[in-house]
Amino acid sequence: MTVSKTIITAVRALRRNVTRSALTVLGIVIGIAAVIAMMEIGKGSSGSIAKTIASMGANNLLIFPGTAATGGVSFGGGSSLTLTAEDCDAILRECPAVGSAAPLVRARPQLIYQDKNWVPTFVYGSTPAYLTVRDWTQMADGDIFTDADVRNASRVCVVGQTLVRELFGGENPVGKEIRVKNVAFTVVGVLTPKGANAFGMDQDDILLAPWTTIKYRVSGNSGSSTSTSTSTTSTSTGNSADSTYPGAPSVFPAQSSTQAADAPMPVRFANVDQVIMSARSGSQIQPAIREVTSLLRERHRLRPGEPDDFSIRDMTESANALASTTNMMTNLLLAVALISLVVGGVGIMNIMLVSVTERTREIGLRMAVGARSRDILRQFLAEATLLCLVGGLLGLALGRGAALMVQKFLKWPVESSIEAIVASIVVSAFVGIVFGFYPAWKASRLDPIEALRYE
Amino acid sequence: MSEALVKLRDIRRTFNVGEISVHVLRGISLEIERGAYVALTGSSGSGKTTLMNLLGCLDRPTSGEYWLDGVEVSKLSSDARALIRNKKIGFVFQNFNLLPRTTALEQVIMPLSYTNVGLSEREAKQRAAELLKMVGLGERMDHRPSQLSGGQQQRVAIARALINRPPVLFADEPTGNLDSRTTAEILEMFDRLNRQEGITIILVTHDPNVAGHARRNIRLRDGMIESDTTREGPAPTGEGDIPRRVA
Numbered sequence: 001m002t003v004s005k006t007i008i009t010a011v012r013a014l015r016r017n018v019t020r021s022a023l024t025v026l027g028i029v030i031g032i033a034a035v036i037a038m039m040e041i042g043k044g045s046s047g048s049i050a051k052t053i054a055s056m057g058a059n060n061l062l063i064f065p066g067t068a069a070t071g072g073v074s075f076g077g078g079s080s081l082t083l084t085a086e087d088c089d090a091i092l093r094e095c096p097a098v099g100s101a102a103p104l105v106r107a108r109p110q111l112i113y114q115d116k117n118w119v120p121t122f123v124y125g126s127t128p129a130y131l132t133v134r135d136w137t138q139m140a141d142g143d144i145f146t147d148a149d150v151r152n153a154s155r156v157c158v159v160g161q162t163l164v165r166e167l168f169g170g171e172n173p174v175g176k177e178i179r180v181k182n183v184a185f186t187v188v189g190v191l192t193p194k195g196a197n198a199f200g201m202d203q204d205d206i207l208l209a210p211w212t213t214i215k216y217r218v219s220g221n222s223g224s225s226t227s228t229s230t231s232t233t234s235t236s237t238g239n240s241a242d243s244t245y246p247g248a249p250s251v252f253p254a255q256s257s258t259q260a261a262d263a264p265m266p267v268r269f270a271n272v273d274q275v276i277m278s279a280r281s282g283s284q285i286q287p288a289i290r291e292v293t294s295l296l297r298e299r300h301r302l303r304p305g306e307p308d309d310f311s312i313r314d315m316t317e318s319a320n321a322l323a324s325t326t327n328m329m330t331n332l333l334l335a336v337a338l339i340s341l342v343v344g345g346v347g348i349m350n351i352m353l354v355s356v357t358e359r360t361r362e363i364g365l366r367m368a369v370g371a372r373s374r375d376i377l378r379q380f381l382a383e384a385t386l387l388c389l390v391g392g393l394l395g396l397a398l399g400r401g402a403a404l405m406v407q408k409f410l411k412w413p414v415e416s417s418i419e420a421i422v423a424s425i426v427v428s429a430f431v432g433i434v435f436g437f438y439p440a441w442k443a444s445r446l447d448p449i450e451a452l453r454y455e
Numbered sequence: 456m457s458e459a460l461v462k463l464r465d466i467r468r469t470f471n472v473g474e475i476s477v478h479v480l481r482g483i484s485l486e487i488e489r490g491a492y493v494a495l496t497g498s499s500g501s502g503k504t505t506l507m508n509l510l511g512c513l514d515r516p517t518s519g520e521y522w523l524d525g526v527e528v529s530k531l532s533s534d535a536r537a538l539i540r541n542k543k544i545g546f547v548f549q550n551f552n553l554l555p556r557t558t559a560l561e562q563v564i565m566p567l568s569y570t571n572v573g574l575s576e577r578e579a580k581q582r583a584a585e586l587l588k589m590v591g592l593g594e595r596m597d598h599r600p601s602q603l604s605g606g607q608q609q610r611v612a613i614a615r616a617l618i619n620r621p622p623v624l625f626a627d628e629p630t631g632n633l634d635s636r637t638t639a640e641i642l643e644m645f646d647r648l649n650r651q652e653g654i655t656i657i658l659v660t661h662d663p664n665v666a667g668h669a670r671r672n673i674r675l676r677d678g679m680i681e682s683d684t685t686r687e688g689p690a691p692t693g694e695g696d697i698p699r700r701v702a
Contacts, residue, residue: 005568016556365552368513369566369615370541372534448513452552 006375010382017355021387024351028391028431029398031344032424035337036399039420041406044413046329050282053322055135057197058315059099061288063087063275063296066309081271082300082309085211088275094295097288101277102130105211107219109181113167120163122206123180125214126276131191133278142174142189145210153212158189160204183217185209211272282322285314341427344391345435352384352439363443364451377444384436385429392428396421458525459486460623460655461510466519466529468505468678479505480516481678487657487671489622492649494666495659497675504627506675507659511544511625512536524622541569545616545654549628551608553600559587560596563614570619586614590644606637613644617654624648626658630665642668 014021068080085103092101105125111118124130128144131137137144145156157180164173173187194203209218279288289312300309356363363376371379400416407414468480479502487493497503508514509521512528515536521529524543528536540546553562563583567574574582587596590610600608609629616624626645630638646668648654660666674682 009568012557012561016554361552362554365548365554366565366569367537368511368540368546368552370537370569370619372537372569374534375537375569449508452513452548 006378006382007386009379010386013359013379013383014386020351020355024348025387025391025394027344027347028388028428029395031340032392032395032428033398033402034340034395035424035427036396036420037402037406038333038336040400040403040414040416041412042329042333043415043417043420044407046326047415048413049325049329050322053325054278054282057134058322059278059280059282059285060133060315061098061277061279061285061292062313063277063292064311064313065271065273066307066311080309083272083275084270085272086270087296087299088272088277090299091275091277091292091295095288095291097279097284097291099278099280100129100132101275102126102128102133103211103272104130104274104276105215105219106273107214109218111163111167111207112179113173113176116167116169118163118166120160120205120207121201122160122203123214123218124206124208125211125218126208127211130208130276133276135278136191136194138192140190140192141172142187144189144208150210150212153210153216155183155185155209155213155217156188157185157207157209157213158191159187159208160191160206161193162202162205163207164190180207180209181218183213185213215272282326289314337427341431345388345431348384348387348432349435349439352380352436353442355383356380356439356443359443360446360451360454363446364448364454367446367448368452373444376446377440380440380443381433381436384440385432388428388432388436389425392425395428396424399424459522460489460491460524461485461487461657462520462522463510464520464522466506466509466516466521468502468509468514469517479678480509483519483678483680485673485680485683487655489655490649490653491655491657491671492645492669493655493657493671493673494669495657495673495675496661496663496666497681499661501675502678503659503675507625507627507657510657511546512539537569541566542619543621543623545613545619545621545624547609547612547616547624547626547629549631551600551605551612551632553608553611556599556601558597558599559592559603559611559614560584562600562611563587563618566615566618583614583618586617587611590614604637605633606640609633609637609641610644613641613648617648621654623655623657626656628660629658630660630662638665 063083065080065083068075083103088101088103091098103126107123107125108119109123111120127150128147131144139158140161142158144158145154148154149156157178159167159173164170167173167178168176173190176187177184178187179185191204191206191208197203277288277292279285292312293308296310297308302309366376366379367373403414403416406412463483463485466480466483467478470477470479483506495503495506505514509516510523512523512531513536516529519529520527523539526539528539531539554565557565560580560583563586564579567579567583584593584596587593590613592598592607592610592614595603595607598607600611603611613624624645629645630641633641642665645656645658649656656669658665658669666672670687671683671685673680674684
């Protein structure tokens with residue numbers, strides 16, 4: 001008996017009792033629909049939970065410069081001056097696991113506005129990418145400074161909500177001028193409130209400015225470089241931001257070696273205190289660490305065996321929370337899926353057993369006219385599998401519909417997943433075969449003489 | 456071919472019911488020629504249905520040899536016997552055994568799905584339609600069993616039994632569920648099939664009237680042949696309406 005004939009026979013047999021076939025299918029339809037809807041809604045929810053946790057910085061990685069040491073005297077973590085803004089650009093360019101990265105320069109100056117003064121917890125010099133890394137791009141007012149501001153070391157800044165309250169008494173600070181260590185800054189934007197971080201520090205107590213401005217205009221040198229530096233690898237002459245315009249004609253005539261020797265350009269350290277970056281997703285954290293490590297070792301010309309002159313820290317605690325949440329969601333969904341499919345499968349088995357008993361005479365007749373036991377087995381298996389497949393397809397449509405309804409009316413995040421669709425079809429066929437096998441086997445073992453005489 | 460179509464040699468069939476062995480057939484030997492028209496009769500419990508099941512390859516004898524169309528079938532596996540049933544044997548039952556909610560045409564085509572010969576859907580339909588016309592149901596091909604009378608249902612069953620052009624047709628009490636007028640119609644059809652198509656017909660009955668249509672009457676009693684009488688009658692011509700199988 002060919003496959004197509006088997007299928008045609010199965011379809012005819014199922015059509016003979018449409019109501020029962022439909023009711024049998026219903027079990028699988030509901031099972032698969034539940035699986036698909038749960039998968040899509042669950043995936044959407046776990047996606048949004050992951051996003052929420054990620055916005056707390058779970059995907060963030062921090063690069064600190066390593067320890068500088070002279071003659072056995074260590075200057076402590078972060079004392080080496082090897083980490084530069086160029087490193088940060090290179091990371092973005094060459095590490096695919098890194099979503100965004102921003103250099104960070106810290107300072108702790110006093111701010112003055114009219115008759116008020118305040119020393120914020122965080123005065124950060126960075127690039128606009130900092131807000132992307134921190135998932136903080138929504139502005140309460142105004143706008144973030146631009147990359148051009150970073151190149152020009154413009155005296156602009158954005159401020160957090162606490163500063164608005166403490167310095168400006170709640171009035172809109174955009175366009176106002178504040179003094180940072182006697183340097184006048186124009187406020188161009190106000191950040192949205194973010195609240196305290198995991199350690200209770202007020203994250204809204206922040207002033208964010210281009211890192212070049214903070215480094216060259218405010219701190220003169222950044223905090224860590226107040227300690228004696230032993231490294232000169234990251235020094236450059238003139239404004240290091242010149243390198244952003246490669247190939248531009250030089251404004252000044254080229255110096256001869258004599259001129260250079262007579263009038264040396266002041267050496268300015270272009271190092272940064274940290275690089276903050278975010279991995280593309282929770283699972284990309286480890287690849288990102290590997291990529292960045294090898295890139296920085298190469299850029300810093302470290303020989304094999306030489307220790308890293310930087311260290312990378314991840315938010316292991318929150319990253320673990322992220323991973324365990326995602327895992328739990330997946331397992332929960334899997335359990336629900338399995339239960340509903342088993343229930344549907346038992347329904348199929350039940351109906352197929354009834355069907356075998358009811359059709360005993362038909363089976364006897366088919367055997368009498370030449371069906372072998374494997375033909376009978378195949379026919380009943382085909383019927384069960386067909387029921388399950390049809391149920392699976394209908395359930396797929398119903399489940400997707402339900403998920404879309406939930407998204408539309410309950411505003412729940414929903415994410416369709418190809419794997420769930422493929423899996424549900426495969427699983428429904430599998431359920432049909434597994435739960436259809438026993439009835440089919442029973443049918444094929446019937447004795448034709450007794451089956452024909454069965455009343 | 457001079458060899459008999461059916462040849463039984465000392466066929467025995469014993470059923471074990473718990474500890475007790477029931478000897479239903481106790482040494483049956485007989486030969487049935489091609490084109491014969493045989494009635495198996497006997498009181499109930501005489502073993503005629505068991506013999507019929509053995510002849511129809513639905514069952515295997517406990518001992519003895521059974522040659523059907525030159526093949527020793529008593530030792531064949533169940534799959535091989537299924538093939539023989541499909542190709543060489545047609546069955547007609549007392550209770551018709553039609554598939555519920557299935558059209559007459561599909562009923563007749565059904566055995567073809569277990570045949571290996573590649574017959575296209577169209578050829579199969581055509582052949583089934585010819586057979587239904589032959590049994591006088593050309594107008595009722597799309598009818599379901601519930602829309603057919605008992606006699607018509609039995610005629611569908613006869614058409615189904617003939618779809619693979621078997622040399623032998625087994626009928627187990629074919630008229631047991633029919634009234635006398637329909638019985639006459641069905642018996643007439645058997646007569647015609649035997650006379651015109653040369654199909655060997657073996658029927659089991661306890662109705663002397665039905666048995667009277669057959670030319671040979673084998674009477675069983677307690678699992679043994681009690682009598683075997685042959686009556687002279689018109690022999691089959693072998694020129695019928697059913698196209699013979701090519702090859």
